[in-house]
Amino acid sequence: MLLRSKKGMVLYYIILIGFLFAIIYYFLSAHYVKPANQPGFAGEMQLKFLEEASKVQGKRYYFEQVAKESAHETARNISYLGGFRNLNLDCGIVGSISFWNNETNYCWPEYKKNFLISFDNNFLEEISETGINYDYFVKEKTLVGAADDVLLEDFNYGGRLLGQLAWRPSFSVEIDYNLDEYEDLFAYARELIVGCSEEGEGCIDRKLGEFNAESDLKWQKGDCTGTFDDVGDGRRVFCVKGKKLRVFDGEEYVEKQVEYQFGLNFAGEKEALT
Numbered sequence: 001m002l003l004r005s006k007k008g009m010v011l012y013y014i015i016l017i018g019f020l021f022a023i024i025y026y027f028l029s030a031h032y033v034k035p036a037n038q039p040g041f042a043g044e045m046q047l048k049f050l051e052e053a054s055k056v057q058g059k060r061y062y063f064e065q066v067a068k069e070s071a072h073e074t075a076r077n078i079s080y081l082g083g084f085r086n087l088n089l090d091c092g093i094v095g096s097i098s099f100w101n102n103e104t105n106y107c108w109p110e111y112k113k114n115f116l117i118s119f120d121n122n123f124l125e126e127i128s129e130t131g132i133n134y135d136y137f138v139k140e141k142t143l144v145g146a147a148d149d150v151l152l153e154d155f156n157y158g159g160r161l162l163g164q165l166a167w168r169p170s171f172s173v174e175i176d177y178n179l180d181e182y183e184d185l186f187a188y189a190r191e192l193i194v195g196c197s198e199e200g201e202g203c204i205d206r207k208l209g210e211f212n213a214e215s216d217l218k219w220q221k222g223d224c225t226g227t228f229d230d231v232g233d234g235r236r237v238f239c240v241k242g243k244k245l246r247v248f249d250g251e252e253y254v255e256k257q258v259e260y261q262f263g264l265n266f267a268g269e270k271e272a273l274t
Contacts, residue, residue, distance in 0.1 A: 055153070063127065064171045070122040071143050071175045072245040075258060078118055079242070080224070082262035083109030083182055085118055094231045097223060097261050100189055103268035111182040112138060119143075132169060140180050144172045176245055177258065184217065185240060189264060190273075197270045204236070204266075217242055217260075224259040234267025 078085060081098065088098040091107035100107055116136045123134070123145070134145040153165040188211050196203035208219045217240050222229035224239035231237060242258035249256075 059151075060167070060169065060171075063169045064173050066126045067123055067143060067145060067171050068173045068175055069246070069248055069253075070126060071119055071173070072177060073247045074115055074119040074122050075175075075177045075179070076245060076247065076256060078109075078111065078114050079258050079260045082260060083111040083114060085114045091265070092235070092263070094228055094235070094237065094263060095223075097228065097237055097263050099235065099263035099265055100186075101193060101265050101268060101273060103265060104272040106190075106273070108186055109182070112179060115179055127169075130169070134170075138179055140178050141174050141176070142172065143175055144170075146170050177243070181217070181242065184215065185260060188215075188217075188219070189262075193264055193266060193268070194270060194274050197266045197268060197273070223261050231263070233265075235263055235265050237261070237263045 081087075081096070082100065084098050087093050087096065088107060088109065091099040091102040091105070093099065098107070098109075100109075116138060120134065120136065130151060131149075132151070133148045135148070136146075137144040147168050147170045150166045150168045153167070192204065192207050192211075195207060204221070208221070211217070211219050219238060219240050221236065222239060223237050224241070228237040238261070240260040242260065244255040244257045246253055247256050248254075
């Protein structure tokens, strides 16, 4: 038994040493030995491949940055329309502002759906030359885009096309904006409507003071330009200012504030809107 064990150990070490020599030979052949038909210095083709791969990584980073900036711009655009993509006539409008309720019902915007549709338009406009389409998913601050195709990058070496690098420009980015902020706004708006529908101006002022004290979202009466406020028939317009986001204004990157504009109807039936 002891002799057999020693023979097994000797065979094991022989195989191990042979395996190590094989690895060393492969490494030297791949990086230092120049094939007869390979132009340039030894290892030049491998270096060229790494350079092309790094370019792909650079393009992937570019897609991620475009997605993030497009998301910020989209967030600002739909917030200015109260979470809608266009004017919403269901609960009424005044100027370019849609109402979130009428006398008996709420008209909450489908903010995630509207965000993703608008984002898709903005994002694809920036990368239109690729011809790639995406499926999107967003949850709080995470935005994911799944590309439906791959991009091909030619790999040329020695004046010949040796192949193509295929990569899928999907992305997952953390944006500086929480889309579910709308849920907080809806809760505050409902509380304001129900609590002040049969009260006077002092009730609205008191509620806005409470909201501003407990949240980073800052409420004010009137739209964000100061054009509208009390538009009659118990209807009021509000502006809520959120955080600032980094966006591209056509010349440089600047910080612009998220501003929510919407109308609330205080002349409704309190029991129906509770």
